[in-house]
Amino acid sequence: MSNRTQIWLFLGLVVVASIVFNTLIIGGGxxxxxxxxxxxxxxxxxxGLAAILTTLLAxxxxxxxxxxxxxxxxxxxxWAVPVIYAALTVAGAVLLGAGGFDISRWQEAAVARLGLNVGPWVGLLALSAVGTxxxxxxxxxxxxxWRGFLVPALGREMGFWRLSLVSSLxxxxxxxxxxxxxxxxGEGTPVWYSLICFTALIFIITPFFNAIRLRSNSFWPAALAHASHNLFIQGILVAAFVxxxxxxxxxxxxxxxxxxxALGVVGIYFVVVGVPRTAHE
Known part of the structure; x- marks a missing residue:
């Protein structure tokens, strides 16, 4: 099975599964x-399952x-890069007067989520470890x-930035x-605004995820980045942000x-470490 055939098979399997589960999510309210x-x-x-099946067949x-x-x-x-841009975002919002920050909420969250009655900073560490x-x-x-299968497969067909554009889309x-x-x-903002911001974020963080996958020859760094992104943007920092x-x-x-x-942080990353090469280059 050719590399391109594998890519199309993988994408076809993802599309079929996505149609099924999106129908269940959207149809269920x-x-x-x-x-x-x-x-x-x-x-x-x-x-992940589509990648495993495609790779086994091929x-x-x-x-x-x-x-x-x-x-x-x-x-x-x-793990660290998403923590940095998530923390700087909250700090920027506080400096702009768009909210406050109350670390005692980490103590409350540790009690509510983990049953740990500890101080706020220990609570933060516990929430970070378990949450990750x-x-x-x-x-x-x-x-x-995405990174285990798709990025290396696309990398056999194109260079890094084109690969990142295609995988972002x-x-x-x-x-x-x-x-x-x-x-x-976003809660309280128009869907079109959420779409613009989310699209921008996808196109910014995808090259970073792709780069650490190619540099490590492992999907685990990208998986940790993904987990860290979801955890700190959607959960831990939100818990202490007022x-x-x-x-x-x-x-x-x-x-x-x-x-x-995120654009600033990811940009600094690429300035410092450079752009990885793909198998195509």
Whole structure:
């Protein structure tokens, strides 16, 4: 089976699975209905399972997906970069007067979520450790597909920046149904605004995810980056942030400030370490 045939088979499998689970999510009332949340796990694992099936059919082996969790430095970078742009986004929102910050909420969250009655900073560490592992169980499903299979496959056909453009478009398309029709959008802002901000964020972080995958020859750094992104933008920093009326336009995955800060942080990353080469180059 040729490389291009594998890519199209993988994408076809992802499309079929996405249609099924998006129909269940949207038809069940969207993400506003807790009963539909179980389908989120399935749809996040659809790319990974599609990659495993495609690779087995094509090569009868799973070695090429990048299972080995190393090097440690790339794992650390993958986890840390989203923490940095998430933290700077919240700090920027506070400086702009769009909200406040109350670290005692980490103590309350540790009690509520983990049953730990500890100080706020210990609570933050506990929430980060447990949250990363929990978030990783979902992120791995996507990243086996996107970075484990798709990025190396596209890298055999094109250079890094074209690869990142194509994979950004695919990743965006994967999210569009639930964003447009399933309630996965900013609260209190128009859907079109959420779409613009989310699209910008996808196109900014995808090259970073791709770079750490190619540099490590493993999907695990990207999986940690994905898990860290979801955890700190959607959960931990939000827990201590006291939003004002303007915060909804600035913070979270659907806020303009998040994309601007991520652009700066990811840009510095590429200035410092450079652009990796693909097999095509």
């Amino acid at each position: 969207g993400l506003g209905n807790p009963a539909t949340h179980k389908w989120v796990v399935y749809i996040m694992w659809a790319p 090569t009868r082996s799973l070695r090429g997906l990048g299972w080995c969790p190393w090097p440690v430095g790339q794992l650390a970078v993958g 592992l929990t978030s990783l169980t979902r992120a791995v499903g996507e990243e086996i597909g 695919i990743w965006l398309a994967y999210h569009l149904p639930v964003l447009l029709f399933g309630g996965y959008a 939003p004002g009326p303007q915060a909804k336009w600035l913070t979270g995955e659907f806020g303009a400030l998040t994309s601007l800060v």
